Amino acid sequence: MSSLDAKQLFNERRQAINKEKRYYNKFIFNGHFSVFIVIMLGAFIMGYGGWLKHIPKGINYALIASLVLAITSMFPLRTLLKDADRLFLLPFEKHMSDYMKSSLIYSYFLRLPIQIIMIIVLFPLFYVINGKSYGFYIMFAILALILPYLGLLLKWQWYRYRLETWSLYLLLFIIFTSGYFVVLGPKNISGLSTILLLIGLILILKKINIKQLFPWERMIKSEQQHHMNYYKFVNMFTDVKHLKETAVRRSYLDPILRTPSTKKFNENHMYLYLFTRSFARGKDAFHIILRLVVIALILMIWLQQPIVTLVIGGLFMYIILLQMAQFYTQQAYGLWPQVWPVSDTKVIKGYHQFLLRLMVILGILFTIVYAIVNPIYAYGGIVFFIVGWLTIRSVIKKLQYQETLLRD
Incomplete structure (x- = not known):
């Protein structure tokens, strides 16, 4: 398998999963659920508009928004790997770097719409509380679009080095929150330094990971969990044959x-x-x-x-x-x-x-x-x-x- 074959394999799997999603979307976005979404959207806009006219004082909205956006900025890494890959793709491990490049781009654009929605929703709030100025918010929006991709790059190197997942999420949460807050609160351009910090961490780990093997077990398990979470959601609208039932004591x-x-x-x-x-x-x-x-x-x-x-x-x-x-x-x-x-x-x-x-x-x-x-x-x-x-x-x-x- 060459580099071209690795990219072609990922594209074939991406097309397959998109076809599956289009099939299930017919059951999810049916008549009553579409009406539900429209009414929910209308109720949110009405409530949000009324709330903006009487915004409560004494609350640090910059900190709250930074915390929320820090969470949404931690995009999941989707590799589309399957259980059999640990056996059949193992001899072609040297070409998996090209496969992962496609995976990182796919993971970014898959969750990007949610990030854009968050930026749009938060804009009226900070536009009002900052005297209808928005220059600093453009800087915030740029940061909110760049950091998630850098977070994905760091996540991939973190996994290759076999470090714990919780430590990565804690580190990203601190860096993202700090960057967003410095831009939203003090409105200081130094918040953009988080970009340089993440790039530095990525380059250091990438150099250390030159001889590291591909983390097959971890990547396959992670992808299976993400796919199963999607099936769990779809199962509330129609039967999903691939779903594995589980039970909890409670x-x-x-x-x-x-x-x-x-x-x-x-x-x-x-x-x-x-x-x-x-x-x-x-x-x-x-x-x-x-x-x-x-x-x-x-x-x-x-x-x-x-x-x-x-x-x-x-x-x-x-x-x-x-x-x-x-x-x-x-x-x-x-x-x-x-x-x-x-x-x-x-x-x-x-x-x-x-x-x-x-x-x-x-x-x-x-x-x-x-x-x-x-x-x-x-x-x-x-x-x-x-x-x-x-x-x-x-x-x-x-x-x-x-x-x-x-x-x-």
Whole structure:
């Protein structure tokens, strides 16, 4: 394999993964999710615009923005390596440097849109608090676009030298935060010196790593983890065959997973228990739903507008319950129906009970927050329960219709 072959191999894999993403994007960016994104964007713009008119004083926004952007600036290194590469590409290790050059460029442009969005979102804040001056912000934007790529170059040399990942993230976090803060806070051009610092570290490690071998195990494991994280996200919208299910104990949820009594240890109650257990012990769905709930609560507290807050809460209730449809597929067409065959009506009944309990918990949580933020309109919390009930009713009807078609 020559240098040209190494680049061609990476391009073929990049095209393959882009094709896979285009396929799954059809399921992710469907009608209701697109509407959700548009409403979320509108709510954010409305809330952000109102907040900019009355920005709280006494808060170090430069430090907060520097900390946030330091985190987003640590781009993941995507190599697109596969498990078999440790065997079949090993004889061509001397050409892997060309492969990694393509990998570093791909990794940079893959996450660059998020960095650009952060720069755009932060601009109005610093434009207002700095008397409508923006010269320093141009310098900040340039720094925010250069540092992530230098961070990727340093990460690659760091991995080659077999250093710990946590030490790299700590070092990058300190350097990025310092550079951003010096530019945003004191508005000093010396913040650009972080570029020279990173270049110096890269050159030193590159010289040391001349005789270092390619870190196959580390790179393959890292790529597999990144790819699996993507599958976990997609699995909330459609079935992903490549996803490996995992479970986590979460002892604090044990009270809702008590072993059923003898009277309830039968086909009428088994699926309610299985759906609840899958959610409480599942590693992926639990975290995704938890993040959605946290985002919903933050928006409800931040916006402080009764009507908009009701819309946001109702929309999140709808999205969360709708995304739980994957749980039905996992249990209804999994192993248990073969071990303990029961009527599909029993499965749907258990799923219905599970969704109702989840809806009640979310409804109570959203209503409490809504009542605290808008005490005069606390009665509006009933909207969350109405949206949840209508969503569950629609989902159950659709499942019953699907099962009827399968029986025919």
